[in-house]
Amino acid sequence: MSERHTALRSMHDLGLAAWFGGSLMGAFGVNGAAAKISDTSQRLPVASAGWARWTPVNAAAIGAHLAGAVGELVTESPRMATQAGVGRASAVKTALTVGALAVTGYSRLLGMRLEKAGGPSVQGTTEPNAQTPSHVAKSQRQLKMLQWTIPALTGALIVVTAYMGEQQRPGQxxxxxxxxxxxxxxxxxxxxxxxxxxxxxxx
Structure with a gap:
């Protein structure tokens, strides 16, 4: 059997890159740009529209990453059984993946709640002002924390993936x-x- 798994690695890496990059760009770019709109009642709808357009692409990226990750797990299972440290790194990677999926899913749920809120006056996508309804402000505050958790977790996944790549060196x-x-x-x-x-x- 071939030792090359280029398709699986590509799906894994490209999907993870889009997941990480999209979440980071959205927090800085989409939310940051929406906060510059002069009409405070349009800030939330504009940001929500941007995130809604990104959601299908993000879902495809996550799906590609998971497919590649599962494929790599299967192909690397012999090393997990024979090489010390590989199983531990794989467990850390799995935990980070599950955490990132959970946070991404809940963030999207909060985003859908904000979409349905209409056009309340807000300071920014994740920052309420004095006129913002309390239920909208609550979702905004939760989303403000989670929007940075996603790139933190997916960034950690990139680091763990790089570490596991080093484990494949002949000396390691x-x-x-x-x-x-x-x-x-x-x-x-x-x-x-x-x-x-x-x-x-x-x-």
Whole structure:
């Protein structure tokens, strides 16, 4: 079987890049530009329209990333079993992915609530003013925190992915396999030592 998985890696990396870049650009660009509109009642509808247009693209990017990630998980499963550290890194990556998905989904839910709010007067997309209805202001404050959580989590995913790429270097693979072998060999020895110590105490 070929050791190349270019399609899977491309889906994984391009999807993650769009997920990270889109969330960061939206927080800075879409929300920032909407806050510059002079009519305070148009700021939220304009930002909501921008995010609504991005949502299908973002969903496709996330889907591509997940498909690539699952494919890589399957193809890299032998290394997870034989190379120390790969399984731990994979678990961290999975946790970050689940967290990013949850935050992205809830952020979109908040965005849909703001879309349905119409055109209330606001300071910005995620900043209410004195005239903003309380239920709208609540969703805005939640969204303000989450809009930075998404790029933080997806950025961390990029870092973990880079780290896992380094683990595939021949020297890292050799040391990881050696470390796993030593750990497996050391376990029976430790148990025999403990058994010997227990026997000595009984006598």
């Amino acid at each position: 693979v050799f040391r990881g396999i050696l470390g796993r072998a030593q750990g497996l060999a050391g376990s029976p020895m430790k148990m025999s030592r403990l058994a010997a110590m227990g026997s000595a105490k009984r006598h």
